[in-house]
Amino acid sequence: QTSRSIGFEPISLLSALAVQTSRIGLVSTASTSYNEPYGLARAFLSLDHLSGGRAGWNLVTSASPVEAANFGSTGLKPHADRYERAREFAEVVTGLWNGKLDGASGSGHDGQSFSVRDPLDLPRSPQGAPVMVQAGASDVGRDLAARTADVVFTAAQTFEEAKAFYDDLKGRLAAYGREPDDIKIMPGVAPVVAETEAEAREKYEELQALIPDDVGVALLSSYLSISDLWRYPINGPLPDLPESEGMKSRQALVIEQSRRDGLSIRELARHFAGARGHWRIVGTAAQVADELQARFEGGAADGFNVMPSYFPGELNAFAMLVVPELQRRGLFRTEYE
Structure with missing residues (x-):
């Protein structure tokens, strides 16, 4: 597959x-x-x-x-x-x-x-x-970022994960003669936004239903560096996996989420295919803005890498609904420099 x-x-x-x-x-x-x-x-x-x-x-x-x-x-x-x-x-x-x-x-x-x-x-x-x-989040990846990067792209499901990564990476900069503000940490976020929460939830469910099991499991397998995930029952739990030589940090994030939320392989594959393991927010413009603001002001992000589910529809929805809300709150620029 x-x-x-x-x-x-x-x-x-x-x-x-x-x-x-x-x-x-x-x-x-x-x-x-x-x-x-x-x-x-x-x-x-x-x-x-x-x-x-x-x-x-x-x-x-x-x-x-x-x-x-x-x-x-x-x-x-x-x-x-x-x-x-x-x-x-x-x-x-x-x-x-x-x-x-x-x-x-x-x-x-x-x-x-x-x-x-x-x-x-x-x-x-x-x-x-x-x-x-x-974008590397393993220990050696973080060191490379602290040494070389201006911007760091990362994946974190929870506020605690995002905050821990943020503090760890910012704390490594001094060893390379750099200041905390020399690097901007921008976690990925996959928003599904609509005028009402019910509409957003309906849109999200429709998008998730479009992901075929074979595509979702194949994508999950590639990120986990395991070729035989199909051998396991799709409605059963993710098996114990050896540590990857591929994307170590993404493998660890996916395994942690599967255990924390009790997801089957099918549920995990659909969830993962929709946002590649990144943070998913479903709701109104105010609800999405609340979540982004909490992570930004809570010291878990300097900004975000917005990853729309599809183009141009979901990008337009974010630009037309969420951006004005962030501008009203003084959190987003109103013109280019």
Whole structure:
């Protein structure tokens, strides 16, 4: 069983969007496992110039054996090895962006995974450097974020989970000579909003009913790094699983939710497919705003990565209903800088 979505190569897509827009940020995911730092640094810095300083790189290490098989790899590298490569990769990329790598002047890079001699054939970014985004939530992922990231994307179901992650990551920054405000932590949130709570609940149930069991279980299996989840009764509990070499933090979050809420594999798969393990809020604009405000003012988030269930409908609903409510409360800007 497999579930897939299709999409354009992201740098190409964002280059097209750069000339059609003037204000929105253009952030793309690119893997440190299947790229080289010089080429990636050049691509994102080019996008930053073409967009007038609106580009960002979401650093990932990749966690799928399927992806590994597409890049001449011998298989998925162990989690710790992927992050060590990512640490050096980010060091090289930021060195190139900041104009600090030039072999002719004795400041090239010769490391364990990479050797880079020449500077980029581009001037510095309009904003200094493209924005660095990171999403790893394991211990080594948090350290990499504390060292390199401007923005951190994370998943947390409960306020307590979100607050613990927020405090832990902010507490790591001093070790790298950084201040707490140097990083913005933006948890994912999947809102379903309508004029009334009943309408929102009805819309949510309709969306959940559209998820076929085979797609939901296949998606859940990929995030849990387990290929034989179909062997277990779909109305039974999630089995005990060995620790993943894939997405360690997401696996732990899903297992914790399944135990806490007593969910069957089918229930967990549907819930997970709808929001990929992220926080789900269903309700009116005021109810959604209340929840966002509580986490923001409670020190569990600096902002949010809004993940609509479908486009453009749910994005429009959030923009037309929730954003004005947040603006009324003084929590959201009323114009661009």
